[in-house]
Structure formats: structure tokens, C-alpha cells
Amino acid sequence: MERILTVTNSQKVNKHKKTALYVLLIYILMQISGKWLIEPFHKLVMSTTGLASAQAAPLTQGWYIALSFAIALILSLFLTSRDKTFWDIYQGKKETIPLSIMWGIIGFFLVFIGQMIGVAIEMAVFGIQGGSQNTADIVAIAKGAPIAILAIVVFGPILEEFIFRRVIFGSLVQTTNFWIAAIVSAIFFALIHRDFSHILLYTICGLIFAFLYHKTKRIWTSIIAHVMLNGFVTLVQVYAEQLQKLLDELQKMQ
Template sequence: MTKRYITIVVSYFILLFSGILGVPLVAAIFHGFSSASNAEITAYSVVIWSILSNIATLCIIWLLLHNQPEFNKIAMGEKTNLSQSILYAVGGFFVLLIAQYLAVLVISIFIGLPSGSENTAKLLEFTKAAPVFLIFISILGPILEELVFRKVLYGGLANRMNIHGAAVISSFIFGLLHGDIQYLLSYFLIGLILCFLYTKTKRIIVPMCAHILMNTFVLVLSLLNWG
């Protein structure tokens, strides 16, 4: 990968672990003028830091990619037109939902029915505490993940190896970094499908839209069933 792509990946990893210092800092500020409970302050701090740090990272990535020549072979070639792109994005959304269902089915057959996703449960708690977190989960998160895992990681690896190997490696890392090992197969399949959408359309906006639709649908469905 180029230095530009490596910088983007490093920036993303810094983002992942920035909450270790950032969340306590925001919480300390809240404690100075708020009478909210510790649980509420923690939730607000996570939400605020997540949104601000993701926006900052997106700005860094935009500066690194803006007006730069395209050398990513996945994005080279004839791109799909608007109607085709919409069709792939919407169709990809439904395929992503089916893939998640099949992944859980396979896991339940070989390992047993997995418990609820800890990652999703935490996100729901924060969303309940601060509904603005919907913006992070539904929009900011997918945009950032597609830029990092599909455009940069998958695209960068594809310049060095077979695209199938690049898709497998980037999707596996994508799954691992979600931190839900029992749902690793699900995240892995999601990553592969998003790689496919990017490869077929040559437009990173297509997997972004499919990812946004999926996250929004799953989150709203989970909130409706939240006890």
C-alpha cells in the first residue's frame, strides 16, 4: 500500500483506541457541571467522543484522498451509471440481510444459537441514552468503514495480490475489529459482499449506501424490540 493508504489505516487504528483517553476526558468535563448519574455521563461521553473522533478521522481521510490520482485498480475501469448503482446498493442491502441470517443459522447448527451481540447491545444502550448516536451508527460508521476497509485496505491489497485474497483478508480484519467473535462469520460475509459491490460498480458510494441501509434497518428493528 502507498504511504497515503498506510496513513489512513494508522489513523483509523488510532481512532479505535482513542476512546481510552478521550471518553474519560469528556466524562471529567461533564462531571464538572452536570448532576447526571455516572451511567448517564458515561453514555453521553461515549456518544460525544465517538461522533467527534469519527468526524475528525473522516476529515483526515478526505484530505488524504481529495484530488489525488486514482491508482486503486478496483476503482479503475467503467463505473456503473446512477440507476445501476442504485440497483446494486438496494440489492446489496437485501443480500446483506440474507447473509446475516444464514451466518447465524450456520453458527447455531455447528456451535449453538449465539447469544445477543454484545456490540449491538452496547450501541443500543448508547442510542437510548442519546438518540443522536443514530447518526454515528447509521451514517458516520458505515462511511468511515467503507473508506478504510473497502477502498483503502481491500483496494490497497488488491494492488499487491489477487483480488479474492485481498477480499478475504480485508473482510476477516473487518470482522475481527468488530469485537464480536461469535458473530465473526456474519461480519466476514458482510465484508465479502461489500467488497463485491465495490468491485462490480467501481464506486465506493455503492457499498457505503448498502452498509448504511443495513445498519439503519438493523438498528431500528433492534430498538423496536428493545425491552
């Protein structure tokens, strides 16, 4: 009986590893697919809209990001749905759904505070000024093609939590400990954003997201915090002018 259980557990572990590998490969392919597909997709956008190359560029980038992220997420959800215990990396009872949601909301504020601390460290120690080129580029795409906001606020955070919290952190935490798994996954999370001047900020975010997942044993907790963070930043950046006008009008009314 013990041998049968051991074999069964070994089969589950091997299945989890395969699922994790496939999800990781899907994410990598999505990240590099633009090298081969963005140009033909750009031509398709120009032919269907009748726009010149420069005018069609923002639409191409926005729609390509939205579609590639959506396809990658759908494929990842399909693969993980076939592995019923893929998310059960922790022993013991998971946190209740209401508390998991609450921790997700708390996590948003923790990340916000963590980023402010990170900015202060960057300026005091390294002399790095605020403002992220990666964020600026993404916001520019979102302004040119609002469909990209879906990828930025919803598809992207979910995929990144699948990869960096379940695949990388989740695999490591089962064989090492929380800190090793959290630091390694957070560093990879920072590197994928390719904004090396602010690598500390992204690493802090990755550590907090890992803590949220570890705390509740539910991936949706870190997803909630991540979605809220991206949504808040996108809202402020994309609608900065409109928000400023609204604030000016409110001041005039006082």
C-alpha cells in the same frame, strides 16, 4: 516518453500508498483514542451537565463516539480529496450512478440474506445462539445518547468502507486477486467489531461489501448497503418497543 509515464505512474502509486496509510492511521488512532480521552471527556460532560457519573456515562459514550467518528471521517475525506485518483483502483469504466445505487440497495438485501445463512450455520455447526453483544452495547449507547446514531448509521459505515474496502481490499486486489483481497479484508472487518462469537456473520458482510465495490468499481455502492444495514438494525433495536406497540395497535384495528 514511456519513461516519463512510468515515473508518473510510480509517483501516483506511492501517493496512493501514503494516502491509504494516513487514512488507516487516523482510523486506528480513533479506535484507541478512548483509552486516553474518554475519562477527561467524561469529566467535561459531568461539569457541563451537572449530572452524576453514572448518569453522564451514556452521554459521554454517545457524544464521544459521534465526535471521534466525525473528526476521523472529516480528516479522511480531506486526505482523499488531495489525491484525486485515490479511488481509481480499477481499469475500465465504472458502473453508472443509477446502477451503482441500485446495486447498493440490492446489496442490503444480499447482506440480510447472508446474515440469515450465517446465523443458521452458527446454530447448526457451532451451537451459537442469535444476538450480538456488540450490537447490544451499541444500541444501549444510542438509547442513552441518540447523537450516537449518526456515528452508527452514517459516519461509521463510511469510515469502515474507506478502510476495509478501499485501503485493505483495494490495495490487495491490485496485486493479488478478488478472493484473497476480499477474504483478508473481510476477516479484518470482522475482527474490528470484537464480537468473536459472530465472526462468521461479520466476515460474510465483509465479503458481500467487497463484491459490491468490485462489481461497480464505486465505493459508494458498498457504503449505501452498509448504511442501510446499520440503519435498519438500529431502527429495529432502538425502537423495538415502539414498533411492537404499533404492530399491536394495527392488529387491534383489523
